[in-house]
Amino acid sequence: MFVDEAKIRVAAGGGGNGCMAFRREKFVPRGGPSGGDGGRGGDIIMEASERHNTLVHFRFNPEYKAQRGRHGEGSNCTGADGESIVLKVPVGTIVYDEATGEKIHDFSQPDERIIVARGGRGGRGNQHFATPTHQAPREHELGRPGEERVLRLELKLLADVGLVGFPNVGKSTLISRISAARPKIANYPFTTLQPNLGVVTIGEMPDEESYVVADIPGLIEGAHQGHGLGIQFLRHIERTRLLVHLVDVSDASGRPDPVHDFEVIMQELESFGAGLIDKPMVVVAAKLDVANAKKLAKLRNYCDRERLPLIEISAVTGAGIQKLKYSIGAIVRQMRQGSYEGPKGVSRSRAAKKAAAKTKPAKAVVTRKLTKPAGAKKKAKRSMKDVKLRAAKPKGKQGKARAARKPKKLSARQRAKATGRR
Template sequence: MKFVDEATIEVIAGKGGNGVASFRREKFIPMGGPDGGDGGRGGTVYAVADRNINTLIDYRYARVHRAQNGEQGSGSDRYGAGGSDITLRMPVGTMVYDADTGELLFDLAAHGQKVVLAAGGAGGLGNLHFKSSTNRAPRQFTHGRPGEHRRLRLELKVLADVGLLGMPNAGKSTLIRKLSNARPKVADYPFTTLHPNLGVVRTDSERSFVIADIPGLIEGAAEGAGLGHQFLRHLSRTRVLLHLVDVAPLDPSVDPIREARAIVEELRRYDPALYEKPRWLVLNKIDMVDDPQGLQEAFCLELGWTGPVFAISALAGQGTQELAWALQNWLDEQREAEHAFDEDARFAPPPQDAPAAGGEPAAPPARRPRRGARPSAAAEPPGPGDENAAD
């Protein structure tokens, strides 16, 4: 299936049905009074996030989505039927923009999330609502309101924990094939990856994360070279970026240091927020060099890199499991840190039977006696000067 991550659609909600002016006409009832019913409401256009869909291909060709109009009311106090709603299923991660103003309307970031794209119009009122003691034969009624009409731009940003970044043929697709069950195309020419690929990396029976592979960047992508910045948006939801560098290129004139700096510069020019994301350096094809440790130290020194660095061979699998475990541990720490405040016992509400500050259980509040009631002997023991006290 062709991968489509942008589409422009038009949604038109249903118009509400008109009310009706009608009067009851039956034999032997010459003055039956008004009995005009209301019009039905127009249908509404909804959108729901579905994790079983991973592309916007359906909305590239079906661009207009129209809900049903409400039916008109009729006599005998009969209301018109409401228009049928329609629900558009979209991939999780779809962002809905107003195509005319550019305003972000909705972000469908969770499976099953449902939003209203265009609300249906309300039905009109029949003359039944206008009767009164002074207006016994009203002929007024109202028309149904039109439904909302919008032009929307859909933009898909895939949901992943880890994003792969690098030049074409750096080994990104080979790495995702090695770590997960994803099977992107791998070949010995550049730009074999033409759309993002997602893979689930399972490090344990109950621990996993999602990794995303996007088409490679080249220097000058901001000016449209290669595939440009078309797919960089898919990295905006990731927690960490893996910058893959081919340290053993087939072309001897290619400088890996220069290519690594070019990728970082393109990232900065595209989005400063994406540039500030946590980034790990991954040196690929380390099995093709004589001194891997020395090359790693010299590479980091010349690049000025002080962050996490891993030396791997995506094809041979050397160092890939250590990289996967390090990513899993780092992601688990990030998730625990995000939920630490919510699970802090200091902010939990105290139980009802919590002990007092001195360690003794708190005494229940005393009940106030009813007005006019005499206090009981058990509640107020007699004093020594009470003449009714027991001997």
């Protein structure tokens, strides 16, 4: 049973209490204080082990408590320390504090060891409280409690190569052909329900090389929203050096466009983040023995345009398997040496397209409309009219008097009426 998440409660042992005692011997009636210290409580220790590859043993045993320290005794005897507990975890396990969300440690190497909960310190006996003026102390200390915390364990498998693609494209069949792994293989989607690891060996002794391949359950459109099995298993390929993207070019899948399939998976990887889309990638045209010629040609053109390496294989007939093994091995070798200079994903071309779309110059018509609104001239005329009216308006008492002395202009009808009356 594969389990990649677990939550456990750990409690270190408390320290033993210090002792209050006095030395009593036949010829030493007042020998002074002789109370010993308490022992230290046991720690909770985690250690990375290559023999473990799952967290299933923590799923059914979620609580661990270390032994407390023994109490101090007379004759200055210190109590024994509590026994520590060592918890074995797989390499690739990340430990978080559940209360704060703090990342405590990432086990990336075998035999790494850390203390996740420290035992309490033992209390001091009354021998430590004697002074020249206080020679018979009865004070002594209690042991300190050990640390208690809830931990969340998350396993990320360590592999060199990660296989991605839609369900039922042949990922499990491929890993069974290139390695000794024997995952469940069947002709229906989501046959793989948990990640599988396989070790691929290329070359011959003494120049033999090997790398680890991780096969995760298939992705579908909307996986980042929880569709299908979701993207919960994508963390197992976060640490891979290379991604191998399998695309079905046959008619068995029922999907008409292999390029669309590729873009959907790339979108899911981009939604997950963690730099998956920027990793070096090899595109594999699977099921070559029953391939659709139009689909295969379309995928070839796309890979040429995006400058992605394309390898055509058939896991049934074995065509292209050796070429794929050695091509992956060459890239992994270059990645380990830090000399790889090949293409890395398709994010760069996408980013360039987005940048070009954002930097397109605006049309001149739009700029003119924005700088000169339609009602600008009318507003200007109105403003000039307002200025004239304000200038003509009399101000103060003298201005009103001058306005009163000016003769009013009469219209022609008013003048005719005035002359007719006279």
